[in-house]
Amino acid sequence: MGLFVDMNCSRFTCMSEPVSRTxxxxxxxxxxxxxxxxxxxxxxxxxxxxxGVTANSFSSVSLVPPLVLVCLHGRSGAAAVIARNxxxxxxxxxxxxxxxxxxxxxxxxxxxxxxxxGVATRAEATGSPIFAGVACWLDCALAAMLAAGDHLVVxxxxxxxxxxxxxxxxxxxxxxxxxxx
Numbered sequence: 001m002g003l004f005v006d007m008n009c010s011r012f013t014c015m016s017e018p019v020s021r022t023x024x025x026x027x028x029x030x031x032x033x034x035x036x037x038x039x040x041x042x043x044x045x046x047x048x049x050x051x052g053v054t055a056n057s058f059s060s061v062s063l064v065p066p067l068v069l070v071c072l073h074g075r076s077g078a079a080a081v082i083a084r085n086x087x088x089x090x091x092x093x094x095x096x097x098x099x100x101x102x103x104x105x106x107x108x109x110x111x112x113x114x115x116x117x118g119v120a121t122r123a124e125a126t127g128s129p130i131f132a133g134v135a136c137w138l139d140c141a142l143a144a145m146l147a148a149g150d151h152l153v154v155x156x157x158x159x160x161x162x163x164x165x166x167x168x169x170x171x172x173x174x175x176x177x178x179x180x181x
Contacts, residue, residue, distance in 0.1 A: 046085030087126035
């Protein structure tokens, strides 16, 4: 069973006041969007059913033990499903898989089994969906969920993985790729 920890900001020394006005949060989101990231779809399957959600807040945490993290909105249905299933896969999308990123990004997207209709998947250790053609996949057991602001930091222990070393991983925003003048 995963560990749940509440990261209460009052325990930390703050350097400045938190951004609270809606206009400032929009500007902050735009500023943070300047950092180029990979694009993933995090999937899970189990007793709570299947789910998938596009996420670009992904990072390695540790090699020993092998841990990764992904950040999901605290009200995300996917986070609740991952917590119940105790497992997830991080599918690192290839450059050609923009349609998959869009499919699992919309708040109005299909849910459950219907969201995977027509998508080529397979399963490994945890039974969570692994997309065909991804640059990399990491099959994880849930290790911890940490509340951090309006998001949850989902930490997984990597049980299995595969990387296509010659694959071209997707980047967001696309214009982060250097252009010729």
